Amino acid sequence: MRCLVYRGPMDVKIEECPRPEISSNEALVKVLACGLCTTDVKTIMKGHRYIKPPCVLGHEIAGEIVELGENVKGFREGERVVVAPYVPCGSCYYCLRDQHSLCKRLFEQFPRPGGFAEFVVVPERILRKGLLKMEGIPPEEACLTEPLAxxxxxxxxxxxxxxxxxxxxxxxxxxxxxxxxxxxxxxxxxxxxxxxxxxxxxxxxxxxxxxxxxxxxxxxxxxxxxxxxxxxxxxxxxxxxxxxxxxxxxxxxxxxxxxxxxxxxxxxxxxxxxxxxxxxxxxxxxSFGFSPLDFSSAALLIKRRKIRFEKMIS
Ligand SMILES: [Zn+2]
Ligand SMILES: [Zn+2]
Incomplete structure (x- = not known):
């Protein structure tokens, strides 16, 4: 599959990468749209203290489920979804105090390799709380669930x-x-x-x-x-x-x-x-990031067509 690989500041290339494999608790999503966030732009222009090259950027992902691990329940192949870039662990000090975006293990799992690729693997934790169905919503709008959250x-x-x-x-x-x-x-x-x-x-x-x-x-x-x-x-x-x-x-x-x-x-x-x-x-x-509740509320606002995005999508 093709990926946009970030190799360093001002150095990104479309490269051929192996299509990722999923485990029995994961899902494979074909990316239909991925938002370009200020963080992506800043990283590409100047580098980022936490995002180290080489890697695939893009975390505002909407797509279609193309493969499901044998243990995954509640989803079907062909369903349109939005994928959260992270989901808190649920058991650290911050999670237990409802401050989910400060979770110590927030970035432990993420959609692999990243949204600027043809396919992403949705890891188990994100599958449980950060993979939401967005049937009937254009992917360019569905992918804006993350910034709205x-x-x-x-x-x-x-x-x-x-x-x-x-x-x-x-x-x-x-x-x-x-x-x-x-x-x-x-x-x-x-x-x-x-x-x-x-x-x-x-x-x-x-x-x-x-x-x-x-x-x-x-x-x-x-x-x-x-x-x-x-x-x-x-x-x-x-x-x-x-x-x-x-x-x-x-x-x-x-x-x-x-x-x-x-x-x-x-x-x-x-x-x-x-x-x-x-x-x-x-x-x-x-304020930084979002909690699973913010993410699902944002998805609901988008599904109910409460936010106008047409001026933001170019
Ligand atoms: Zn973003
Ligand atoms: Zn936590």
Missing amino acids: CCLHGMKNLDLKPLDTILIIGSGPMGLMLLQVAKLFGASIVMVSDLLDERLEVASELGADFTFNPSKEEVPERVRALTDGRGADKVVVAVGSPRAISQGMSCVRKGGTVLLFGGFPPGTVIEIDPNFLHYDEVNFVG
Whole structure:
């Protein structure tokens, strides 16, 4: 079969690899679509501290089951599925405290060799909790279950409540999904800021109530004007830049929460006035990855056609 092999920064090649064999507890999936995640792009451009070449990237996988191990139950050959890139172990300290994305053994099993290949093996643990049927859903949409699951996980950590006002900084594909999730979760005002006007136009089309371009206007003033002078209840920083964090801090209200959703370049340092946390009771939270519940909820949202992806698929 053909695979896109990552051999080092700026070095990827389509190569012929042996078609993988499955054990009696595994499944073989023919890949019909695989999303290209920012992590993949960053790895290809600059390398990644944990992803070592040579390997096959791609973790947003949708496809069709073509072979099942003899012990596998509950699936049939020919079924359309989405494959989670990882599933927590269920028994470590973090798993037992429901913090699944921090599982110590999260990456122990993964679809082999990776999504940018013609076929992937779904290992046993993923088969149990991370292989979901997506009949009737175009594979290009089904494969976006993983990034959407990350958005749901972020919203959980942010503790978004109905009627909250929210500012999302960054209107890339993740920002566009986050804004739709915020709407679905009942946010009363969804504001989006981005440096590119064309992205803001898409955000408006997808339901953003207000959009701002920080290169042209004072975002904190706009946010305050819309929130009786307070600032947003919740802020999501969906851009990996420290400037976006300071913008988030200047837009959140007292007692509000700022979520650091994206990753930041290694070595990034930010300055915070501790009194801002003490007197203003502002909360900082992070979010990484997703739990099996986030993944299955994301799949459900996609199956019920609650998220519009057409502007994100090119
Ligand atoms: Zn991803
Ligand atoms: Zn665990």
